[in-house]
Amino acid sequence: MGADQFRSSRDQDTFFNWYFFFLYASFIIGDTAIVYLQDGVSWVLGFGVCLATTVASLVMLLIGVRYYRMPAAKGSPYTELARVVVAAVRKARVDVDALGRVQYYVGDGAVADADTDEAPSKRLRFLNRAAMITASDRSTDASGGRRSSGWHLCTVQQVEDLKSLLGVLPLWSSSILISVTIGVMIGLAILQALAMDRSLGPRFKIPAGSITVVMVAAFIAVTPVFEHAVFPLWRRATGALPTPLQRVGLGHVVNVAGMVAAALVERRRLSVVRSHPGKKISPIIKTINPIILFTG
Structure with a gap:
């Protein structure tokens, strides 16, 4: 990007x-x-x-x-991730206790003991086997070097990269769900606009496809406010800027509020349509725009 x-x-x-x-x-x-x-x-x-x-x-x-x-270019990142999985699976049956002193491959011939800061983290420990040095990872030449193939032995950094990716998956999955609901709400808003009074003065009627501009305008208006006002105040109050996870969580809460408001408006619209068939609903500015404003 x-x-x-x-x-x-x-x-x-x-x-x-x-x-x-x-x-x-x-x-x-x-x-x-x-x-x-x-x-x-x-x-x-x-x-x-x-x-x-x-x-x-x-x-x-x-x-x-x-x-x-x-x-x-330094190679495909997907290949590096696949190497970690393959190396860990190959060592799934390795008896760690039989190794005695467990060491991990850091890179460039360097190793790290299990109790040092350079060792892999404790989460998802199964993947640590990809960087764990076993007897089969040592070459038979006089130099005592490691196997060059990354499909047998990976570095600690490669293992941690895969762990970081797996840690992001729950957050990424939640974004898929919220994106689906937002897409449904925007599509419904356009259909609602077709059945509402879209007049803006005696000569101009708002196109139904333009109703989503409210969401975009809200984002544009709020971005500088958050950048120069809200975040500095947050930092003064808490001593630190909000983390990306906190920002995403706040956005999800606001989107949930927008979905609730959309459901209430649609319920009201359907009741009016059933009681007054063919009648144009109340002006669009009073109903749909506030809902889309929440989404923005």
């Missing part, structure tokens, strides 16, 4: 904030101007504008190629 162009973690955090700022700003243009062109003028013109902007962005990307930092 471009964050690897910055060395400082603070610069990377700022990059991600502004990355999503401009991403959502482009969503606003797409949900308003492009939707208006396709809905009120011409589908051909709308798709033509999309094609032109895509070509322009590609040209801008290529212009800056010579200024980008391009670290040399």
